[in-house]
Every structure is written in C-alpha cells, then in structure tokens.
Amino acid sequence: MCLLGGYMYNETDYKPFIELKNVSFSYGTKPILQDISLSIPQGKLVAIMGGSGCGKTTLLRLLSGQVKPQSGSVWVDGCEVNRLSDRDLLALRRRLGMLFQFGALFTDLNVFENVAFPLREHTQLPEAMIRDLVLMKLQAVGLRGTANLMPSQLSGGMSRRVALARAIALDPALMLYDEPFTGLDPIALGTIAVLIRRLNDALKTTAVMVTHDVHVSLNILDYVYFIAEGRIVAQGTPHEVRVSTDPFVRQFVQGEADGPVRLHYPAADYAAELGLKQ
Amino acid sequence: MPDLLYPLRRVGHLVVEGVWRFGFAMRFLFLLLINSLQTLQRLPLLIREIYFAGVLSLLIIVVSGTFVGMVLALQGYTTLNSFGSTEALGTLVALSLLRELGPVLAALLFASRSGSAMTAEIGLMKATEQLDAMAVMGVNPIARVLAPRFWAGVVSMPLLAAVFNVCGIVGGYFVGVVMIGLDGGAYWSQMQSNVDLHYDVVNGVIKSVIFGVAVTLIAVFEGVNAVPTAAGVSGATTRTVVTSALVILALDFMLTAFMF
Amino acid sequence: MVQRGTIDLWVGVFAVIGLGALLFLALKVANLTSIGSGVQSYVVYADFDNIGGLKVRAPVKAAGVLVGRVESIALDTKTMRARATLALNSEYRFSKDVSAQILTAGLLGEQYIGLLDGGDEVQLAAGDKIDITSSALVLEDLVGKFMLSFAEKPTNSTE
Numbered sequence: 102m103c104l105l106g107g108y109m110y111n112e113t114d115y116k117p118f119i120e121l122k123n124v125s126f127s128y129g130t131k132p133i134l135q136d137i138s139l140s141i142p143q144g145k146l147v148a149i150m151g152g153s154g155c156g157k158t159t160l161l162r163l164l165s166g167q168v169k170p171q172s173g174s175v176w177v178d179g180c181e182v183n184r185l186s187d188r189d190l191l192a193l194r195r196r197l198g199m200l201f202q203f204g205a206l207f208t209d210l211n212v213f214e215n216v217a218f219p220l221r222e223h224t225q226l227p228e229a230m231i232r233d234l235v236l237m238k239l240q241a242v243g244l245r246g247t248a249n250l251m252p253s254q255l256s257g258g259m260s261r262r263v264a265l266a267r268a269i270a271l272d273p274a275l276m277l278y279d280e281p282f283t284g285l286d287p288i289a290l291g292t293i294a295v296l297i298r299r300l301n302d303a304l305k306t307t308a309v310m311v312t313h314d315v316h317v318s319l320n321i322l323d324y325v326y327f328i329a330e331g332r333i334v335a336q337g338t339p340h341e342v343r344v345s346t347d348p349f350v351r352q353f354v355q356g357e358a359d360g361p362v363r364l365h366y367p368a369a370d371y372a373a374e375l376g377l378k379q
Numbered sequence: 380m381p382d383l384l385y386p387l388r389r390v391g392h393l394v395v396e397g398v399w400r401f402g403f404a405m406r407f408l409f410l411l412l413i414n415s416l417q418t419l420q421r422l423p424l425l426i427r428e429i430y431f432a433g434v435l436s437l438l439i440i441v442v443s444g445t446f447v448g449m450v451l452a453l454q455g456y457t458t459l460n461s462f463g464s465t466e467a468l469g470t471l472v473a474l475s476l477l478r479e480l481g482p483v484l485a486a487l488l489f490a491s492r493s494g495s496a497m498t499a500e501i502g503l504m505k506a507t508e509q510l511d512a513m514a515v516m517g518v519n520p521i522a523r524v525l526a527p528r529f530w531a532g533v534v535s536m537p538l539l540a541a542v543f544n545v546c547g548i549v550g551g552y553f554v555g556v557v558m559i560g561l562d563g564g565a566y567w568s569q570m571q572s573n574v575d576l577h578y579d580v581v582n583g584v585i586k587s588v589i590f591g592v593a594v595t596l597i598a599v600f601e602g603v604n605a606v607p608t609a610a611g612v613s614g615a616t617t618r619t620v621v622t623s624a625l626v627i628l629a630l631d632f633m634l635t636a637f638m639f
Numbered sequence: 640m641v642q643r644g645t646i647d648l649w650v651g652v653f654a655v656i657g658l659g660a661l662l663f664l665a666l667k668v669a670n671l672t673s674i675g676s677g678v679q680s681y682v683v684y685a686d687f688d689n690i691g692g693l694k695v696r697a698p699v700k701a702a703g704v705l706v707g708r709v710e711s712i713a714l715d716t717k718t719m720r721a722r723a724t725l726a727l728n729s730e731y732r733f734s735k736d737v738s739a740q741i742l743t744a745g746l747l748g749e750q751y752i753g754l755l756d757g758g759d760e761v762q763l764a765a766g767d768k769i770d771i772t773s774s775a776l777v778l779e780d781l782v783g784k785f786m787l788s789f790a791e792k793p794t795n796s797t798e
C-alpha cells in the first residue's frame with residue numbers, strides 16, 4: 102500500500118513491489134520502449150537484459166520517475182510514479198538507491214563526503230552519528246580505508262563500490278543498478294556481484310539490475326527479462342534461461358555474433374553498393 | 380544551381396535559435412531564482428562557490444587591472460601633455476576605469492576564468508550523471524549545484540570589478556606620479572573633484588552586478604545544457620566565453636546609453 | 640580538496656579586499672564629501688541667451704572653487720532662452736545680485752558656470768533666479784563678428 106497517499110494499489114492477494122503496465126516511451130519521435138508489462142515481487146533481485154542502446158537505462162529512469170511514459174503506468178510500492186506530485190516523488194526517491202553506470206560520484210567531494218551526502222541532505226543527524234553510519238557503509242563494501250581519498254584516486258571497481266555505499270546510505274527499499282559490471286576486471290566484477298546479492302539478502306531490498314553481462318549475473322539473480330527492440334522478448338529464472346531453446350536467449354547467453362539480433366546494421370544490398378550488381 | 384537563399388535562411392535560423400535560447404535562459408533564470416531560498420540559507424555552499432568564482436579570479440584581476448591602469452596613464456599622459464593639461468590624468472584614468480573599463484574588462488576576465496570553469500564543471504557533472512544521481516537521491520540539483528554558483532558569481536563580480544578599478548587607479552598613480560613625476564596631489568584632487576559617487580561609482584557597480592548576473596547565468600545555463608560528451612562540454616565552454624563577451628559588450632552599450 | 644577552513648579564510652580575505660576597494664572608490668576616488676552625493680544643496684535658476692557647449696553636470700565655480708553643478712538645461716519656450724538649473728552646495732551662500740557667466744576651462748576645455756558675487760545684502764535663496772547672466776562665447780559668432788568688422792558693416796547677428 103502506498104504510504105504517500107495518492108494512488109492506491111488495490112489487488113489484495115498478490116502485491117508486486119514494482120509493476121509496469123503496458124508502458125510505452127519515446128524520446129521525441131524515436132520509440133524506445135513499446136508496450137512493456139512486468140512485475141517484480143518484494144525482496145527479489147531481477148535483471149533486465151538486452152543489447153546496448155535497447156532502452157535499459159531508460160527503463161530505470163522510468164522507475165525512478167526521471168522520465169514519464171507516454172502511455173501505460175509505472176507502479177512502485179503501490180504508488181503510480183508517473184502521477185506523483187513533485188513532493189511525493191521526492192519522498193519516494195529517498196527510499197530508493199541507484200547505482201549509476203560509472204558510479205557518478207561527486208568529483209568535488211571526497212569518498213567520506215560522497216557517502217555522507219544523502220545523510221546530510223535528508224537527515225538532521227549529529228555529526229558523530231553520520232560518521233559512524235558512513236564508516237559502516239564503507240566497511241560493508243570493504244573500502245573504509247579510502248574515506249579520505251578523492252574519487253579521482255579510485256579505480257573503476259572501487260568507485261562503483263563507493264557509489265554502492267552511497268546508494269545504500271539511507272537503507273533504501275528499492276535498489277536500481279545500471280550496468281554494475283561494465284568495464285570491471287574479473288575480480289572487481291565478482292566482488293560487486295557478491296555485494297549486490299548479499300545486500301539484497303541482508304536488507305530485504307527489492308532490486309532491479311540492468312546488465313548485458315549474462316554469466317556473472319545469472320549466478321546471483323532471481324529472475325530475468327530480456328528486452329530487444331523495445332519489447333520484452335523472453336523471461337525466466339536463471340535455470341530456465343540456461344536451458345532455454347529460445348533463439349534470442351540462446352544467442353544472448355552463448356554470445357553468438359549473428360542470430361535474431363543481426364550482426365549487420367540495416368543497409369542497402371552489399372553487392373549493389375559495391376557496384377557489382379546492376 | 381547554388382542555393383542563393385541559403386545565407387538568408389542561415390541568418391533566419393540563427394535569429395530563431397538565438398530567440399529560443401534567450402527564452403530558455405530566462406525560464407532557467409526564473410527556476411534559479413525560485414530555488415535560491417534554500418541556497419541562501421546554506422551559507423557554506425555559497426562560500427565554497429565564492430572561493431572558486433571570486434578568490435581564484437583575484438590574481439588575474441589584480442594583475443590585469445594594474446597593467447590597464449598603467450597603460451591608460453601612459454597613453455593619457457602623452458595625449459594630455461600635448462594639450463597642456465596633464466593634471467587631468469587622475470580624472471582620465473579614474474573615469475575610464477569606473478565607467479567602462481573596470482566593469483567590462485573585469486567581466487570579460489571573469490567570464491574566461493570562472494565562467495568557463497563553471498560551465499566545464501557543470502557540464503562534466505552532467506556528462507558523468509552526477510546531476511542525475513543527485514536528482515534520484517531526492518536532492519534538487521538546481522538548488523544544490525546551480526543556484527550557489529549563480530549567486531557566487533553575482534556576489535563576486537562587483538567586488539572583482541572594484542578591485543580591478545582600485546588596482547588600475549593605483550597603477551595609473553604609479554606611472555603618472557612615481558615614474559613620470561606629475562604632482563601626486565593634483566592626481567588625487569582632480570580625480571576627487573570630477574568623480575561623482577552616484578554618477579560614476581554607483582553606476583559602475585550597477586553595471587558590474589548586471590554583468591555578473593549575465594555571465595554566471597550564461598555559464599550555468601551552458602553547463603546544464605551541454606551535450607553530455609567530451610566534445611559537447613568543450614563546445615559549451617567555448618560558447619560560454621564567446622556568448623559572455625558578446626553579451627557583456629552589447630549590455631555595456633545599452634547601459635552606457637542609458638546611464639551616462 | 641581544499642580544506643573548509645582555508646576556503647573560509649580566503650573568502651573572508653576576498654570579501655575584505657573587495658569591500659575595501661569599494662570603500663576606497665567611494666572615499667578616496669569619488670570623495671564622498673563632494674557636491675551631488677548626499678551633500679545638502681539648494682537649487683537656483685539662470686537664463687542664458689546661448690549656453691554654447693554647456694552640459695548637464697558641468698561644474699559651477701566661484702573664484703575657481705567648485706560650489707555646485709548644473710542639474711538640468713531646458714529651453715524656455717516663452718522667452719526662447721535657455722534655462723539652467725543649478726544645484727549649489729548649501730555651505731555656500733551668495734548675494735541676490737550674483738552674476739553667472741558661462742566660461743571655458745582653457746582654450747578648448749569643457750564649459751562651466753562661473754559665479755561672481757554681488758554687493759546686495761539679501762542672500763540668494765532656493766528657487767531664486769540669477770538675473771545677471773552672460774552667455775557662452777560661440778567661436779563661430781566670434782569669427783563672424785571679426786570678419787564683419789573688417790567689412791565695416793557691423794550687423795548685430797547675435798544681438
């Protein structure tokens with residue numbers, strides 16, 4: 102039930118934490134997402150997979166209310182996000198943590214201040230308590246020792262872990278991860294994956310993770326949606342995905358160059374363009 | 380056939396785009412103003428930005444102001460000398476600086492030193508999703524990031540222009556009195572009897588406040604509207620300096636026609 | 640990252656320097672005590688046949704001392720003469736029969752109004768008109784007169 106007033110979610114027996122109903126979204130005239138419906142129960146770690154530029158980040162932006170769908174509705178914890186007033190949206194965002202693709206640490210603040218940022222902005226806690234909380238969060242991602250470094254002094258994996266610490270500073274009810282594994286070495290990647298799973302289990306957060314990294318994420322996920330060309334083309338549990346015979350899923354999981362997703366960008370006939378054919 | 384109407388269309392396009400940008404900038408100014416209350420209540424944020432906008436521009440302002448004053452005195456002396464009225468040197472230096480050169484040059488320097496830095500910083504914050512991250516955390520980036528920079532610029536500009544003027548007048552004194560050997564008493568007294576507090580000093584300060592609003596508005600506006608790529612940010616930085624320079628000179632012409 | 644304390648200190652220094660500069664401009668450069676900036680003044684009028692190049696804000700001097708400024712200049716459409724409004728420093732009082740003259744500083748310098756005090760016991764009060772005035776020397780008229788006197792045909796083109 103929505104604690105913020107406004108639009109109530111009515112179904113009684115089954116309560117998904119997140120629900121998208123027939124959502125379509127376009128930037129200008131360029132359609133990005135078309136008729137997407139999905140639901141995610143509380144406490145689950147769910148991934149949205151798809152190629153680059155297929156609209157995964159856009160989907161997260163819909164969930165956080167940064168963009169509004171042209172049609173359909175987005176529900177988070179019983180609130181219809183696209184109809185919330187600015188104040189209610191702000192209140193919802195305080196219970197939401199988002200890990201951006203490249204961390205998005207504030208470059209003018211050091212690690213400690215970055216993690217302290219949401220605490221300082223949204224609470225009136227005394228300095229001593231902020232300090233303890235920040236060190237706890239940093240300890241959770243294993244980077245308590247970096248508290249006094251600037252973001253520019255961190256490696257990519259460390260930045261993302263600090264960003265994770267910042268995202269969980271207010272113990273969010275919903276975590277959104279935007280490609281948490283991109284550009285990391287295998288060790289850093291494994292560390293982040295373990296952290297994400299552990300976080301979900303410990304805090305009972307619901308989490309949506311956008312990624313195109315199949316192999317690592319299948320080990321930690323509860324459920325997967327595949328998106329291609331703005332539509333959901335397949336879904337299932339990690340086990341179902343592994344044994345799936347769906348050609349798109351096979352191509353994605355095996356990493357084959359050509360399949361339902363074409364290798365070649367649409368173009369005129371090759372032979373004709375080279376002038377070999379009249 | 381060459382497109383004969385192309386230049387005309389191009390001009391039309393530029394005009395329409397200019398009007399659009401102006402409209403957006405005004406709407407943006409309105410947004411900045413209604414989000415400023417929070418900013419002004421959080422002094423540390425403002426002080427931090429004054430440090431970057433004002434303090435870091437101080438050196439270039441002091442150096443340039445001194446040299447401009449020295450050149451003015453040197454040039455003014457040779458001209459005044461041929462009319463036998465070198466005692467008017469103090470007046471010449473002070474009035475040139477107070478009415479025109481101080482506010483305009485300080486604003487141009489401020490635009491290229493602090494304005495461009497502001498655009499680049501905000502543009503990079505946008506490109507690296509820092510502004511988005513802030514918004515998702517439920518913190519309004521306009522109130523937290525943009526408004527403090529805007530106000531810092533508005534506060535710093537008149538102070539920098541005043542410092543520029545004083546350095547110029549002292550530089551003029553150095554050349555006219557110490558180097559050339561004019562009478563120091565005449566330098567100051569002629570200046571004092573011909574410079575009017577309201578007419579010259581206050582009008583100059585009003586000019587620099589208006590320039591401060593214009594330059595920081597342009598800098599912040601270009602920053603948030605930068606295309607979030609490396610090329611986009613560098614383009615926005617260049618645009619800040621160029622647009623600021625043009626706007627400063629155009630505004631200066633209008634204000635001068637209006638005031639003096 | 641620059642330390643918070645350092646920033647505070649520098650911004651403090653900046654504020655002191657900036658405000659100090661403004662104060663310097665107001666006190667040392669503009670000489671806050673001069674006419675037209677908060678100093679008590681009173682207004683008198685003077686009509687001239689021709690003001691020449693006199694400008695608004697031109698100085699008004701008595702014995703070479705700055706005593707006021709020209710506040711405005713207008714054409715009186717009834718008499719077709721120029722009416723100058725002068726703001727004089729209240730410290731300085733003149734007699735009722737003071738005369739006003741438009742003078743030029745140096746050969747080509749700016750024009751100003753020179754006041755020459757009379758002998759009347761009654762003081763010039765605010766709103767009074769200065770009766771004795773003499774106009775600006777207009778160079779063209781001067782040259783014209785000079786030429787005409789050579790032709791031995793004196794015509795009073797400028798009355």
Ligand SMILES: Nc1ncnc2c1ncn2[C@@H]1O[C@H](COP(=O)(O)OP(=O)(O)O)[C@@H](O)[C@H]1O
Nearest residue numbers: 128129133151152153154155156157158159160
């Ligand atoms: N602000 C924007 N304006 C216009 N087009 C955008 C904008 N942001 C993203 N796009 C386009 O939308 C598409 C989907 O982007 P995104 O959701 O970021 O993809 P990804 O799946 O790689 O995260 C891309 O083709 C991108 O070019």
Ligand SMILES: [Mg+2]
Nearest residue numbers: 157158202280
């Ligand atoms: Mg993306």
